[in-house]
Amino acid sequence: MFLPILFVFSLLLSSTHASVLDFCVADYTAPDGPAGYSCKKPAKVTINDLVFSGLAIPGNTSNIIKAAVTPAFADKFPGVNGLGVSIARLDLAPGGVIPLHIHPGGSEVLIVIQGSICAGFITGATNTVYLKTLQKGDVMVFPQGLLHFQVNAGGSSALAFASFSSPSPGLQIVDFALFANDLPTELVVATTFLDAAQVKKLKAVLGGTN
Incomplete structure (x- = not known):
């Protein structure tokens, strides 16, 4: 009884090892889809x-x-x-800002390396604001899919690194989503309560039309 069970277990183990890759380096020459890039041959x-x-x-x-x-x-x-991870570098000159944006595909952890950065996010359920001025060495988390921002809070350049819980966290910046495309001005006015003159001015600045 013991030997047949051991034989079956060894077959399962060997087939599992044969089918699992240690990692999946992106193959840019192959098609990609919702699950990510295809794997390059090891x-x-x-x-x-x-x-x-x-x-x-x-x-x-x-x-x-x-x-x-x-x-x-x-x-x-x-x-x-x-691998479920990635990273980015953030450089902010004096007066610099990373506008309100979301990462639909992953959460973010930000660490300040130089300068000071005012950072915050807004919850989806209650619109509660969590806000903090971060100094060198401070770390802040931004949950997946929530609106958040970073603003240089000092008079010198600031540097931070952001790690993500996804290799492709995605990015949508609110200002560009509203004003850097051909969404008709009247619809922007209706959905934001801004007046038409403000909308047209922002479209002109950010390269939008209509």
Whole structure:
């Protein structure tokens, strides 16, 4: 009785090991879908797939928000594909802001490396605001799918790194969703209670039409 059971167990164990990959480096040449990128064949994986050097370079903050985000998500860092993690660098010049936005695909943990950053998020159920000015070494969490923001709270440049619970957390910035596309002005007015002049001004600034 014991030997047949042992034989069956060994077959199950060997088949499980044969079907499980240690990791799934993104194959950018293959189709991708809702589940993520296809896996590169293990024999074609190199160390360069598992290393990302872009976070050493400060982002360009010469823009309307005076800030820059340098992501190391699965579309740029193939090694994190399928692992449930990713990271990004945030550079904020004096007066810089990462506007209200959401990450529909993952939660975020932010650590301040330099300067001070006012950060907060708004709950979905009660619209409660959680707000804190973070100093060097402080860490704050932003739950998945909730509106949140970061603002440079000092007179010098600020630097932070954000880790995510997804290789592709996604991003939607409220200002750009409303004013950087062709959503008709009258609909923006109706759904935001702003007046038409304000909406048209913001569309002009952010590149929207209609």
